[in-house]
Amino acid sequence: MDVCQPYNVNAAECPSRAVLEHVTSRWGVLVLALLLDEESLRFGELRRTISGISEKMLAQTLQTLERDGFVHRAAHAVIPPRVDYSLTDLGREAAAHVWQLARWVERRLPDVREGQERYDRDRAAAR
């Protein structure tokens, strides 16, 4: 009932912890979310849609997710090259979970912001 026995979380020593970081990482979340409702996308399409991502980080993120078995990579032997990315069944499950969490955060965002403002106000008043 815990992530790596007694909450020891050195990712290198904790496989599930590493995978969790892959799917919740800055770009991982977005790649999963995007593929979840687009079904299949090319490298360039992902790059253009996810504003701000570098080629390096996109390639790295896709490789990690592919290695974990969440993303399927279909390289077509044509010129110019064409590579399509899509979710595997496992990846669709992962994406659904992550997406659910992301949506909860968005739903509750008003409450969170209210809390933040009170916190900041209280701390400002204490000075």
Added chain:
Amino acid sequence: MDVCQPYNVNAAECPSRAVLEHVTSRWGVLVLALLLDEESLRFGELRRTISGISEKMLAQTLQTLERDGFVHRAAHAVIPPRVDYSLTDLGREAAAHVWQLARWVERRLPDVREGQERYDRDRAAAR
């Protein structure tokens, strides 16, 4: 239906994105998980239970979660100082979601590891 309109994810420009990172961060996950089934813990108890965390990161994580309204901080005016941390209702919801994701990852870990091994084997063979 998306995290910050067109998948733009600069955390500074995207409040929900920032909050998502708080709850899925390396230490945030553990603090939430721990408080979820311990109800209330002191600073030192958290520090000792989460092996590997530094005081700085624990303090920082707790402050962030408190500011978001997920964690309640009860400082008792005694000597030596005593501070108890617990989850708010909002925090309990957040923790439950994060925890559900973490448990899914752990359940599916065997599948992931199998995929990783095949991936590594295939890439090694290609050399």
Added chain:
DNA sequence: CCGAATCCTCAAAGATACTG
């Protein structure tokens, strides 16, 4: 005992240039 403040390091992210 619970932190705040400071300094420091090293790994991850970005920028750039290049290739099959």
Added chain:
DNA sequence: CAGTATCTTTGAGGATTCGG
């Protein structure tokens, strides 16, 4: 087009010190 290779930069995180 879809990456890889290399270099630089940034900032999260750790170590240490200090104080209430």
